[in-house]
Amino acid sequence: MKYEVTIGLETHVELATNSKIFCACGGHSSANEPNDCVCPACSGMPGMLPVMNKSVVELAVTAGLMLNCDINRYTTFDKKNYYYPDLPCAYQITQLFNPICVNGKVQVKTNSGVSEIGIKQIHMEEDAGKLVHDEWTDTSLVDFNRTSVPLIEIVTHPDFHSAEEVVAYLEMLKSMFRFGNISECEEGAMRCDVNISVRPEGATELGVRAEIKNMSSLASIERAIKYETARHIDALERNTEVLVQETRRWDDTKGRTFAMRNKETEADYRYFPDPNLMPIVIDDEWLNEIKAKMPVSAEEKAKEYADAGISDKEIEMLTAERNLCDILDEVVALGCSAKEVAAWILTDCAGILRKNALLLSDLHIAPEKLAKIIKMVNDCKINRGAGKRVLGAVIENDVDPEKYCKDNGLDVQVDQGFIEGVVDRAIENNPAAVSDYKGGKVKAFQALLGACMKELRGAGDPTVIKALLEQKLNK
Amino acid sequence: MSYYVTEIDTKGNIAVDDTLLVKDVLSTAGSHILEGFAPLFSAEVVERVQKAGYTVSGKANVGEFGLDLVGEFSNKAATKDGSLVGAAAQLVAEGSVKAALGVDLNGAPRRAAALSKVNFIKPTYGTVSRYGVIPCACSGEQVGVYAANIADLKQVLSVISGHDDKDGTSLQHDSYDYDTDLEVKGTKVCIIKELLSSADDSVKASVSAYAEKLRKCGVVVEEVSFDMVNAAQTAWQILMAAETCNNLSRYDGVKFGYRTPNYNNIDELYVNTRTEGLNFLTKATIIYGSDVLSKGRYNDCYDKSLRVRRLVVEQIKKLLGDFDAILTPVCSKAEYKPYDIAEAFTKVFDESRYTAIANLTGIPALVSGGVQLMGSYFDESLILSLAKCVERVSE
Structure with missing residues (x-):
């Protein structure tokens, strides 16, 4: 018999804001050691009140617009209650009743074609901290650096029918959000819960659903979906087990999922509206402001570069990193040709970074300095070889290009x-x-x-x- | 016995309830579970009175988390007759301090002020910052002021009110001017019949006496019926319990305060810490709050209470359209009498009948001369002026 697998996703994405969602603490990525980025508010001390970070709302709306969602003009926060040592207040501030974005859709391309995935909603919430187990003393320690880091959770309809579609969707989100500066999307900054069920092809009712919690690597997600699909088919075909609606955990080393809790032991989170956060009203003016600041998508950027004469291969490399596009655009704005700048970035900068065991994504260079070097070469003030030397010094030590030329005798008057x-x-x-x-x-x-x-x-x-x-x- | 949980400065002229944080000073909200907790920052209201030149004398004892309306569920009996009725109110009554700051979430400070014969005002919700209030029932709790006379009350209230960025519910006005010399002649005050009938004769007498004095000031006083008294009381009880359950869940023995020595795993740490650290009334409130938020009960209890709140707000606005202020008792008895524990438990609910409307709706409520005056939103000036006029008539 043939089977159809049905999958819905809940994806948590950490937003690239300067501070946490309800306090002024910096994000945990700036932390040097545990409990570095913590204040009385995000460690749950009594007396502190949450104050909304405006840029969280703006990034969430931007993400919603990217995923073709309707923006709820009236959005509210709710408290979700549960005890866990990494949750300092024993409640999480999230959105249940009036999430910020609803009814979106995106197209996902795989080798077997294009499918449309419905986005049920996007809501804002705060992240929890982290538990670190100390084997030596056999105790668990709590790190609150990640507590209250802003997240959006993107909930899809059960529109996926293969692991390939899921992976393609997540890869698309990743590149979209990285390119749009919504999220760094680095390891752990994007986490997924997978709702999966299997039914005989043509059946009208969905099969029994399992939810696999909290996976962050695409490879694990793919393996977990394949494992779960096989487990469900085995149960349906050979009665290996009775399927129940439950939450499961993926064990990457063992390559299988384990039951965590079933419907009977499911927690009641006792959600209720948070009286400390006023409803947020997104009026036309604010929405238009956000729309005006919408980042160009990678596709639009690629088209722009193609028109400027940059090759397809180069465009692919440039649009993989938002940072490169930003540098290129700024240097072009300073009067250099796009084609030329692309070559400087992808050949010369890349070469220098490679020598320092770095990647193009690590490129940090002031656009003014790169523009200066290119102009000096173009005006025959220095030759290309010397330009490359100056570039190396700028990337490695952030020197001033003109001063460097002078100090190293590269500025011979060459009329x-x-x-x-x-x-x-x-x-x-x-x-x-x-x-x-x-x-x-x-x-x-x-x-x-x-x-x-x-x-x-x-x-x-x-x-x-x-x-x-x-x-x-x-x- | 001391009225203070922690005394800070014997020459201080302002006392603060133990539910308000003072930097580096033990702040326990009258609870065993916050044992040893010294906050890293002061409440905004504390900062403001200090900046205005007042000196904080100490942390006045309160019933656990300020929930104990009748003052029988004390962890530390503090007052002269062994009850917990308003340590801060008694400090003001005795003249030890000029004024005191209290947190009003169910009317305990108002009741204490009435029984101690001092004034207390719970201002309009959102006019005073709640930053640094050990939270219990966020949607209705407000910091207020105890003082021996209306002039002092007004002075301290002006200092603590006004916008604070650190409180997301704080309204945008930078400051509020309270005028205690408004013309009260010709204003109209109503007495809510349903609140008068449930009080005993001594209370009825003091309300009538107060009404008489208002009339002497040229105020028109009438009795009216307000049929949402019971609904308001029940709704606030439900919302307060739910928010308390939520806000108090942070006391889990993991981070600060009391931690049980009796545990083998994380669940036992939670359960035993809270079982040993909280008193009977608080635990009952938490269980009640947890119940009204549970899946099966949310719609019929919590959500319905939010709807009732909206209706009561509409009705009270209507009433305050017809009248300038409302006059009611604050509690059912005019003098403090201790209850036994079983009786006290039901009294915590019964007595909130007089105070719940102001917490539920957020309107200002002033206790003066043993009675309560409630006014329209932001109209503290009128009720203060009425009380001041009565103060003058009484002299």
């Missing part, structure tokens, strides 16, 4: 007259090479060119020098 003098001197001081060249030894030209370059110490455009030298020798 036509100066170069002519250098070429003349090279011919004058190397009579042997000149006569060798005139006698047909082509290699002697390289010696003369080298003499020019030596005196110019890397300044000047080699093609110009070459042409001048040739012209004078052949006179």
Whole structure:
């Protein structure tokens, strides 16, 4: 018999804000050690009140617009009650009754075609802390750095029918959110709960549902879905077990899921509206402001770059990293050509980073400095080789390009007259090479060119020098 | 016995309820479960009175988390007759301090002020910051002021009120001007019949005496019927219990305060810490609150109470459209008499009948001369002026 698997996802995404959702603490990524980014508010001390971080609302709305959602103009927060040591107040502030975004949809492309996934809702909430088990003393320690870090939870309809679709959807979210500066989406910043059921093809009722909790790697999610599908089919076909609605946990090392709790022992979270947070009203003016600030999507960016003459291969590399696009755009705005800047970034910057065992995603360079270097090369103030040296110094030590040229003698005045003098001197001081060249030894030209370059110490455009030298020798 | 849980400065002129945080000073909300808790910051109201030049004398004892309306569920008996009725109110009555700050979540400070013959005002919800109030019933609790006379009351209230960024429910006005010299002649005050009939004769007499004095000030006083007294009382009881259950769940023995020595696993740590750390009334409130929020009961209890709250607000606004203020008793007896524990438990609910409307709706309520005056939102000035006029007539 053929079976159909039905999957719905709940995806938690950590938002890239400067501070936590209800207090001024920095995000946990800035923490050096446990309980570094903690204040009385996010550690649950009595007397502190939550104060809403406006940029959380704006990022959530932006994410909702990206996923074609309706934005709820009146949105409220609720408290979800449960005891766990990593939850300092023993309640989580989340949205149950009036989530910020509803009724969205996205298209997901896989090898087997395009499918539409319905987004039921997106809501804002705070993250919990982390428990660290100390094997030595056999105690559990609590780290509140992650407590109150803002999250959005994206809930889909049960519209997925394969692990491939799920992975494609999550990859799409990841690149969309990274590119839109919604979330860094790094390891652990995107976590998924997978609701899965299996039924014989053509059946009208959905099968018994299992929820696999809290997975963060795409590989694990794929394996867990495949494992669960097989487990359900085994149960249906060979009665290996009686399926019950339950929550399960994926064990990556064992490669299987384990039951955590079933419907009877399910917790009652006793949700109720949080009286400490006023309802948020998103009026037209605010919504339009958010819309105006909507980041361009990677697709739009790619089209823009193609029009500017950048190659497909380069576009692919550039649009993989929002940071690169930002640098490129700013350098272009300072008067350089897009095509040229792309080459500087993808060839020269990449090479320097590689030497330092870094990736393009690690590129930090002031656009003004890159623009300066490109202009100095274009204006023949330095040659390309020297430009690369300056670039290395800028990336590694953030030096001032002009000052660096001066300090290292790269700023030789290289107008036509100066170069002519250098070429003349090279011919004058190397009579042997000149006569060798005139006698047909082509290699002697390289010696003369080298003499020019030596005196110019890397300044000047080699093609110009070459042409001048040739012209004078052949006179 | 001391009225203070912690005395800070013997020369201090303002006492604060133990439910308000004072930096580095033990703050226990009258509960064993907050044993040893010294906060890292002071409540906004404490900062404001200090900045205005007052000195905090100490933390006045309160019933656990301020929930104990009748003062019989004490962890530390504090007052001269062994009851917990308003340590702060008694400090003011004795003249030890000029004023005191109290947290009103179910009327305990109002009741204490009435029984101690001092004034207490619970201002309009949102006008005074709740930052640094050990939270219990956030949607209705407000910091108020005890004082021996209306002038002092007004002075301290002006200091503590006004917008605070640290409280998301704080209203946007930077400050409020309270005028205690409004013309009261010709204003109209109503007495709610349903609240008068449930009080004993001595209370009825003091309400009539107060009404008489108002009339001497040229105020028109009439008795009216308000049929939402029971609904308001029940709704606030439900909302208060639910919010208390939620706010008190942070006391789990993990982070601060009391931790049971008797546990083998995390569940035992939670259960035993809370069982040993909280008193009977608080535990009962938590269980009640937990019940009204549970899946099967939410719609019929919690959600319905929110709807009742909206109706009561509409009706009270209507009543305060017809009248300028409302006059009611604060409690059923004019003098303090101790209850035995079983009786006290039902009294905590019964007595909230007089005080619940102001907590539920957020309107200002002033206790003066042993009775309660409630006014329209932000109209503290009128009820203060009425009380001041009566104060003058009484002299």
